[in-house]
Amino acid sequence: MGRSDALIEFGIALPIALLFATGIAWVVQRVFRRRLSLPLSVMILVSILGLSAGMLLAGSLFSGLRLWMPTTIVLAFACSAGLSFLAAGIAAVITGGSGNADVPAMLAAGESDRVEFKETARWNVREVKKDARMEQVVAKTVAAFLNSAGGTLVIGVxxxxxxxxxxxxxxxxxxxxxDRFELWLRDMLASSLGKNAAALPRVRFARVDGAEICIVRCPRAAEPVFVSAGGSTELWVRVGNSTRAFGVDEAVSYVARRFKPSVTEMILRRR
Structure with a gap:
């Protein structure tokens, strides 16, 4: 039986293209850093589309080209890098233009059931020292927003x-x-809430009246988030303008009422 050289080339090229697309996406994220709100997975997809566009362009402009020829490779990766930086730039402009505009208005509106202010996340203002208890307050507030309807924690206000x-x-x-502050915050939340819950909030920074503040936007979680501290596990919920810990009976009732499984989940569990 004969072999198909085209399929062999495609099989070799596919993982190599994915590797290079991941590399391009990683570089773009390093360049844009906090200004880019698009996750790495989306940037990899954009980079792959750029590779495809480059190969289509090479095939349209030049006859007789093969996959591994220098012209094909150069055009493919040039289009991939160009499309990736273009998409990242557009996303940065959109989020940069609209993301910070609402911060002064949010601060002026004050705290509510969906907004909480914290002056610090690690520093005890009264005792003038670093205090792990302040970190736990932040973790409990984030958990409460995740367990409720979502909300925003603003640190540095x-x-x-x-x-x-x-x-x-x-x-x-x-x-x-x-950057180091966000890394610490993610690690702290992962330790207190678990890695899955720690990945849910979106963290960004803004400068208001010359002061840099941190905005932690928490979506509504699909499953309950518990806070682990000192060997105990607690369920924290947002009640009005305050963050409150539920006892065992309250927690069981709240979880059963708030996190009802969907029909699809119930069918999958039975299988």
Whole structure:
């Protein structure tokens, strides 16, 4: 039996193209950093589409080209990089233009059942020192928003909505900047809430009146999120403008009422 060289070439090229698409997407994310809201998976898909567009362009402009010829490779990766940076730039402009515009209005509106202000995340203002209890307050607030209708936690703002900044929290980090702060925040939430829950909030930073603040937007979680602290596990829920821990009986009732499985989930569980 004969062999198909075209299929063999495609089988070799497919994982290589995926590897290079991932590399291009990673580079784009490193360049745009916090300005890019698109996840890596989306950027990989855009990069793959760019590779495909480049190969189509090469086949349309030049006759007799094969997959591994330099012209094909150069056009494919040039289109992939160009499309990836274009998509990232558009996304950064859209989120940058509309993302920070609502922050002053949100601070002026004050705290509510969907908005909570925290002056610091690690620094105890009264005792003038780093305090793990402050971290737990942040974790409980995020969990409460996830367990309720969602909400936004703003760090670096006092109770009156005045931007204070993150300088005191930054001073507790090895590298005092926003990237290290977000890394610490993600790690802390993963330790307290679990990795799946820690991946849900969207973290971004904004500068208001010269002070840099952190905005943590929490969606409504699809399953209950529990806070682990000191060997105990607690369910925290947003009740009005406050964050409240539910006892065992309340937690069981709330979870049963709030996190009802869908018909699809019930069918899949029975199988």
């Amino acid at each position: 006092d109770d009156a909505g005045t931007p204070i900044g993150l300088d005191r929290d930054y001073a507790t980090l090895r590298t005092p900047d926003a």
